[in-house]
Amino acid sequence: MGQVVLVTGVSRHLGGRMAQMLTRDPQVDRVIGVDVVPPRGDIGRAEFVRADIRNPIIAKVINAADVDTVVHMGVIATPIQAGGRMSMKEINVIGTMQLLAACQKAPTLERLIVKSTSSVYGAGPRDPAMFTEAVEPRHAPISGWAKDSGEVEGYVRGFARRRPDVAVTTLRFANFIGPQVETAMTGYFSLPVVPFVMGYDARLQFIHEDDGLRAIHEATVNDRPGLYNIAGDGILMLSQAIRLAGRPPVPLPLPLVPLTGRGMIKTGLADFSPEQVRFLTYGRGIDTTRMRERLGFEPEYTTKEAFMSFVEARGLNKILSPQRAAAAEQVLASVLTSGGSHD
Amino acid sequence: MTDARIIPISGEAPASTTSSPGTSRGQTAASSGSENNSGRVAGGAAARPRARTRTRAKAEETEAPDPQPAPLPGSDYEKPSWDDKVAGALSFLRRRVTGDYPVDNFGFDPELLDQILMAPFRPLYDKWFRVETRGLENVPDVGGALVVANHSGTIPLDAVMTQLALLDHHPEHRHLRMLGADLVFQSPFIGELARKSGSTLACAPDAKRLLQQGELVGVWPEGFKGIGKPFSERYKLQRFGRGGFVAAALEARVPIIPTAIVGAEEIYPIVGDAKALARLFGLPYVPITPTFPWLGPLGLVPMPSKWIIMFGEPIHTEEFGPEAAEDPMLVFNLTDQVRETIQQQLYRLLVQRRSVFL
Numbered sequence: 253m254g255q256v257v258l259v260t261g262v263s264r265h266l267g268g269r270m271a272q273m274l275t276r277d278p279q280v281d282r283v284i285g286v287d288v289v290p291p292r293g294d295i296g297r298a299e300f301v302r303a304d305i306r307n308p309i310i311a312k313v314i315n316a317a318d319v320d321t322v323v324h325m326g327v328i329a330t331p332i333q334a335g336g337r338m339s340m341k342e343i344n345v346i347g348t349m350q351l352l353a354a355c356q357k358a359p360t361l362e363r364l365i366v367k368s369t370s371s372v373y374g375a376g377p378r379d380p381a382m383f384t385e386a387v388e389p390r391h392a393p394i395s396g397w398a399k400d401s402g403e404v405e406g407y408v409r410g411f412a413r414r415r416p417d418v419a420v421t422t423l424r425f426a427n428f429i430g431p432q433v434e435t436a437m438t439g440y441f442s443l444p445v446v447p448f449v450m451g452y453d454a455r456l457q458f459i460h461e462d463d464g465l466r467a468i469h470e471a472t473v474n475d476r477p478g479l480y481n482i483a484g485d486g487i488l489m490l491s492q493a494i495r496l497a498g499r500p501p502v503p504l505p506l507p508l509v510p511l512t513g514r515g516m517i518k519t520g521l522a523d524f525s526p527e528q529v530r531f532l533t534y535g536r537g538i539d540t541t542r543m544r545e546r547l548g549f550e551p552e553y554t555t556k557e558a559f560m561s562f563v564e565a566r567g568l569n570k571i572l573s574p575q576r577a578a579a580a581e582q583v584l585a586s587v588l589t590s591g592g593s594h595d
Numbered sequence: 596m597t598d599a600r601i602i603p604i605s606g607e608a609p610a611s612t613t614s615s616p617g618t619s620r621g622q623t624a625a626s627s628g629s630e631n632n633s634g635r636v637a638g639g640a641a642a643r644p645r646a647r648t649r650t651r652a653k654a655e656e657t658e659a660p661d662p663q664p665a666p667l668p669g670s671d672y673e674k675p676s677w678d679d680k681v682a683g684a685l686s687f688l689r690r691r692v693t694g695d696y697p698v699d700n701f702g703f704d705p706e707l708l709d710q711i712l713m714a715p716f717r718p719l720y721d722k723w724f725r726v727e728t729r730g731l732e733n734v735p736d737v738g739g740a741l742v743v744a745n746h747s748g749t750i751p752l753d754a755v756m757t758q759l760a761l762l763d764h765h766p767e768h769r770h771l772r773m774l775g776a777d778l779v780f781q782s783p784f785i786g787e788l789a790r791k792s793g794s795t796l797a798c799a800p801d802a803k804r805l806l807q808q809g810e811l812v813g814v815w816p817e818g819f820k821g822i823g824k825p826f827s828e829r830y831k832l833q834r835f836g837r838g839g840f841v842a843a844a845l846e847a848r849v850p851i852i853p854t855a856i857v858g859a860e861e862i863y864p865i866v867g868d869a870k871a872l873a874r875l876f877g878l879p880y881v882p883i884t885p886t887f888p889w890l891g892p893l894g895l896v897p898m899p900s901k902w903i904i905m906f907g908e909p910i911h912t913e914e915f916g917p918e919a920a921e922d923p924m925l926v927f928n929l930t931d932q933v934r935e936t937i938q939q940q941l942y943r944l945l946v947q948r949r950s951v952f953l
Binding site: 377378379380381382384387449450451452453455486487488489491492493494495496498506534535537572574577578580581584585588589 | 784786795
């Protein structure tokens with residue numbers, strides 16, 4: 253008998269694709285997708301149950317279908333997606349608590365996979381260059397998605413303690429990026445001009461959406477309990493990423509940043525939460541040794557390749573493209589060398 | 596991103612004034628642009644001073660050192676000719692503008708360091724301080740090692756000069772990866788430049804990570820106590836932190852190279868410390884020197900003292916077991932040994948030195 257998998261957050265892009273991907277796995281018999289709103293995209297052969305994980309109905313769904321694997325992807329990153337910070341917090345934290353309460357009472361449950369984020373490490377000047385899973389955050393996030401994710405992880409740890417028979421896998425992802433996924437980061441790099449904090453250059457890591465989904469899939473069909481950082485190889489500096497995206501960078505002095513950030517949220521231009529700003533100021537690196545050695549997962553895209561797949565899919569670097577730069581280089585070279593005064 | 600890139604370098608002859616800011620290089624500091632993602636210097640082999648061949652359009656794929664130089668149509672291929680310099684500079688410029696350059700996990704940008712950041716310090720090194728290096732053979736050609744040196748001079752020019760000494764004058768042109776204080780990474784611009792030039796935060800995980808990657812790591816364990824001390828205490832080593840650097844070396848089992856720097860003490864002699872101002876701005880000290888702040892910006896010109904950087908004989912840590920880092924007594928003893936060695940080297944160099952300025 254194959255697995256019966258319940259996926260939360262299935263109405264959003266990644267959750268939907270995850271459900272679809274799992275239905276194609278021969279090891280999986282049934283995939284049940286749960287969310288408060290019907291899925292926008294195709295979720296394949298997955299069954300959709302319209303349920304709010306914030307209320308106990310979720311327990312009935314789990315018990316009725318004898319679910320043995322729960323993939324929790326229901327933590328929302330931006331208030332815009334949830335319709336306000338209040339309801340975002342509620343979906344993230346109360347929703348997770350309800351889900352875990354239901355899981356605890358489900359005798360058939362064997363595996364729990366939680367999609368978390370590397371933003372639980374926070375970002376600041378006293379951070380080590382690369383966070384391993386064992387390192388405690390030195391600048392713990394105090395707001396938004398990162399704080400929610402930290403609390404979610406706390407409840408997941410509590411659950412793991414109370415149900416030692418369930419294999420719990422928590423995946424801390426670097427920022428998702430790719431041709432389709434929509435995140436605060438993709439919105440930021442799609443701005444006509446990209447503001448950054450003057451005098452700082454953050455180190456960024458990305459995970460390609462396909463790789464990220466493969467990682468969750470890996471953890472879903474195999475028994476790999478534990479906490480794992482997931483990121484593509486290498487890093488990009490923020491300045492470098494802006495250049496690769498062919499966007500004009502605009503330096504902002506640090507004192508002006510909060511004001512600008514609020515203004516951009518109000519106008520819906522971009523989502524600049526305080527911890528997003530901290531991340532784009534100080535950056536962060538996560539160590540993925542454990543991902544390789546214990547999870548046995550190898551991303552196909554490096555950080556740079558993942559970022560370029562996003563840039564190319566959106567056609568961002570049309571104006572200042574590498575081809576144009578190369579052409580300009582050649583023109584200049586021919587002017588300077590043949591017409592130059594070297595002999 | 597693992598493809599090796601040869602950075603355009605004008606092999607001989609100071610690159611006088613080329614058309615672009617990219618190539619004002621005097622030395623043949625062939626730098627290893629071949630930092631791959633993990634930042635490991637590939638066997639120290641990548642440093643190959645070599646005239647930049649013509650980079651063709653759409654050069655991303657062909658960035659690796661191709662054996663067959665492709666001369667420009669209509670120009671003869673000579674050694675580092677004007678054409679090559681222009682081609683190198685333009686290709687450098689294009690890569691910078693389009694973001695097509697490698698950066699390691701710590702944010703180290705070797706190309707930027709070698710080509711741009713070090714450029715203003717080279718004349719200072721050669722002409723102003725006339726830095727003399729000794730014992731460069733004590734610095735291994737490959738693999739991890741920990742350079743520990745005395746700190747002085749009000750602003751950490753001694754660290755920059757040591758970095759430059761190893762980059763330009765060590766046979767393998769090694770990059771010194773320095774460990775800096777919190778304050779460095781909190782400060783705008785300074786923190787950014789520190790990361791790009793290969794520094795990282797002085798903390799145990801970073802030190803260990805760099806050493807295990809086979810990097811040459813530099814520490815100045817006196818920290819602000821060292822660079823901010825009054826002139827009257829020159830060449831007296833201050834307390835050596837908590838010995839964390841020794842523990843890191845023991846754990847990574849790499850040699851410690853005690854290094855003495857003479858000359859940096861005299862560049863900005865501190866005769867007073869504006870403590871109230873320092874408190875106000877949260878700085879460790881605000882120096883008052885015979886010329887600063889009295890002469891305004893002119894007071895920022897360092898005294899042209901003659902420098903000697905002496906890399907001492909390595910103190911080997913390989914013989915201690917991997918658990919040695921957990922033995923505080925051993926760590927303290929080794930810390931003392933390193934400190935004593937540097938102090939003795941300093942005294943010896945001071946006796947040999949004829950005058951501060953010659």
